[in-house]
Amino acid sequence: MATEPQINPALVDWNGPNGLPKFELVKDGDFAAAFDAALAAHEAEIDAIANNTETPTFENTIVALEIAGDALSRVSALFWNKAGAHTNDTIQALERDIAPKMSRHYSKIGMNAALFARVDTLWDARSTLNLDLEQTRVLERHWKGFVKAGAKLSKDEQERLAKINETLAGLGASFGQNVLADEKDWSLILTDEADLAGLPAFLRDAMASAAEDRGSAGAYAVTLSRSIIEPFLTFSERRDLREQAFEAWVARGRNGGATDNIGIVKETLALRSEKAKLLGYADFAAFKLDNTMAKTAEAVNGLLHQVWEKARAKALEEEQSLSGLIAEEGKNHAVMPWDWRFYAEKLRERMFDFSESELKPYLQLEKIIEACFDVAKRLFGVDITEASGVAAYHPDVRVFEVRDETGALKAMFLGDYFARSSKRSGAWMSSFQSQHKLVLNNGAEGELPIIYNVCNFAKPAAGKPALLSLDDARTLFHEFGHALHGMLSNVTYPSVSGTGVSRDFVELPSQLYEHWLTVPEILEKYAVHYETGKPMPKALLDKVLAAATFNAGFATVEFTSSALVDMAFHTRGPVEDPLAVQAEVLKELGMPASMVMRHATPHFQHVFSGDGYSAGYYSYMWSEVLDADAFAAFEETGNAFDPVMARKLKNNIYSVGGSIDPEDTYKAFRGKLPDPTAMLKKRGLAVMAELSGSDG
Known part of the structure; x- marks a missing residue:
């Protein structure tokens, strides 16, 4: 008789300090059996809900779905953290197996006819159920999730959709591993x-x-x-x-051989297109934008093209200035992509009389972390202190306790700041556990958010401080803004907790938080020289602030070209040659030869390592329209920490998760929806906008 797969208790019974996992007890070899057991347990829970003979109610169907799969959630959280932040051959092999297995599992749930019938009954009767706003949003999320998972398709169509999803999951895992391999090698x-x-x-x-x-x-x-x-x-x-x-x-990702991603991209795009059409959408962009603020590809492209024209014109002006520097040196080569940053730094030194190397000694990682925490205290009343001696998943990872004004523990936060070869590139926020207030099957009432940030800052030599660039410091603030979105969450249901919002709203709390890095009183306090301890001289601080929009054309062209290529991939017909389509789009845009996309297709992990930002990379700019307008609300008061605005920000943006429609919650904070003006001004493109008028 076969034995039941066993789960290492450390994977699911988190009894470390303040409910953290005991990471030191989790071994790579534990995951395969744990996934098998957790998947089986979740399937049994789903079958019990689907086959319940009682009349469907919000409690016995939707709440039951919200709390089902606790073991699977915990095993998954630990595994995907490891796969992204500290992987190895064993984890990568398992990732290639687990990604399609998880896809099959969730496809089966999404196509469970009896389960969907219960949810559909509740959806049809929603106006009679006396649901509050959050409950209505949760019901809608479940119903739409089933429909998008193929619940209304025929049996044959469902089987095809399940196979597509399974294949896409495997392709996404391979894409990310190939990029990491090229970076590592x-x-x-x-x-x-x-x-x-x-x-x-x-x-x-x-x-x-x-x-x-x-x-x-x-x-x-x-x-x-x-x-x-x-x-x-x-x-x-x-x-x-x-x-x-x-x-x-x-x-990266186009070096030929085993790690080349071009074939993966082509197959991914074909399967995404087929999936969208199966579900009744014109294309994959229409499928992905269905539940966003933007709603349509036309709206997305309208914003992107409006910004593109201004950014390209600005970038060409910048290129002329760089060409002048090259000529001054007695050289006659054109500005190439490997020249831009070098000569832009020289130009910045000339225009603003400071260099990145002059600035960097004042931006110590430790002090910027303190600045992040201080801003959170001033705005939201939280105290964040390091929990010394608490083991995490890597020796470099630090653990912090987050408490409210009363001293009550509100969250645990982990910071993983340094680059290593076992970590994928970039920076991100994720969670081991999300905040909610439901009673779980084990009797626990609600859960404390356990949130982590991952960055890739250069690790200093032993005994020396880690020094950041201004972009690095912004990245740290950005990811901590995401973290606060998770840690300040105050909702009842897990599915709408924290960052459980539409893709083009999720970047608002993070991008908005970046603004406080360059608030003068924050830089004056925390930008201190690592050797002397003296604050950044006011003259240098003034130059830094004056240079805020320097090189804005270049940065905006890098981003916007990537977003437009992403949208083209997911709105056009079949893609035979992804690099040819990329080249065609860039030619249509008039992409300057001196610049490249921020993320070229073969290593565009936002879009192809999973589908999180597929047809969604634009969302950073969509959210930037919101964040520029939101920070303007503070500027209008004359106080970057205005307590009335801070309270409205916490109550309407950071704490409500997806429990309220994003348009409604933004209007509750600001009183209106924004236009792009504040964003264009922030990027230093507003004057050109006024001269050229609307060209969107």
């Missing part, structure tokens, strides 16, 4: 002092540490981690080495 080891010309001390330290990690102690490594490659492109005087590093950076 490439480095440029430098040993000659001449190869280091122009590199400031902070970058040399980071490159020395990276080289040591790669077994080349005493040398210096250029890696494809953004925290090293971008400053290398900014400061290296060796144009040949800049080109070599840049070409490797943009080639």
Whole structure:
């Protein structure tokens, strides 16, 4: 007789400090059996709900669905954290197996006719159920989820949709692993002092540490981690080495062989298109935008094209200025993508009389973390203190307790800040556990949010502080804004907790939080020199603030081109050659040869490593329209920490999750919906907008 799969108790019974998992007791080999057991347990719970002979009620159907699968949620949270932030061959092999297995599992639930019949009955009778607003939103989310999962399709169509979803899950896992492999496998080891010309001390330290990690102690490594490659492109005087590093950076995912992603992209796009048509949508963009603020591809492209024209014109002006610097040096080459950051830094020094290397000693990671926490206290009344001696999933990860004004524990927060070869690139927020108030099957009443941030800052040499660029500091604030969205959540139902909002609203709390980094009183207090402890001189601070929109054309072109290519992939017909479509879109846009997309297709993980931001990369800019307008509400009071606005912000944006329609909750905070004016002004494009008028 076969034995039942066993779950290591540490995976599901989280009895560490303040309800954290005991990470040290979780082994890679535990996950396979745990998934099998947790999937089986969840399937049994779903069958019990579907086959309940009692008349469907919100409690016995929707609430039951909300709390089902607790073991699976816990195993999944631990596994996907490991897969993203500290992976290895064992985890990657299991990821390729688990991704399609999970897809099959959820397809089966979505196509359970008896279960959908119960949900559909409640949906049809919703006006008679005396539901409050949050309950109505939760019911709608479940009903739409079933419909989008194929509940209304024929049996044959359901089987095809399930197969598509399963294949897409496997493709997404492979795409991300291929990018990580290309990043991990490439480095440029430098040993000659001449190869280091122009590199400031902070970058040399980071490159020395990276080289040591790669077994080349005493040398210096250029890696494809953004925290090293971008400053290398900014400061290296060796144009040949800049080109070599840049070409490797943009080639991730298209190097041929086992890690090439072009075939994956083509198959992914074909399956997404087929899926959308099966479900009655014109294309995949229509499917993905159905439950967003933007609603249609026309609305998305309208905003993107309006911004594109202004950004491109600005970027071409910037390019002319860079060409002037090249000519001054007696050189006659065009501005190429591996030149832009180098000459832009020289131009910034000339225009604003400061350089990134001059600024960086004032931006210590430790102090910027303190600044993040201080802003949260001033705005939302929370105290955040480090819980020393608490083990996490990697020795570099730090654990913090988050308490409200009364001292009550409101959340646990984990910060994972340094790059390593076992971590995928980029920065993100996720959760081990989301806030809610329901009584679980084990009798527990509600759950404390356990939220984590992952970043990829360059780890300093032993005994030296980690120093950030201004972009790094913004990234830290951005991800902590997401974290606050999860930690301040105050809803009843898990499915609408924290970041459980529409894709083009989810970036509002994070992008809005970035604004407080450059509030003068925050920089004055926390931007202190790592050696002297003295605050950043006011003259330098003023220059930093004056340069806020410097190079805005370049940054906006990088982003907007990526978003427009994403939308083109998901609104056009069959894509035979993804790189040809990318090139066609960029040619139509008039993409300057001196710039590239921020995320070229073969390593566009937002869009192809899973479908989280597929037909959705635009959402950063959509949310930016909101965040610029939202911060203007504080500016209009003359106080960046105005207590009335802060209370409205917490109560209407950060704490309500998806329990209220995003348009309604934004209007409750601001009194109106915004137009792009504040965003264009923030990016330094407003004057051009006024001169050219509307061209959206």
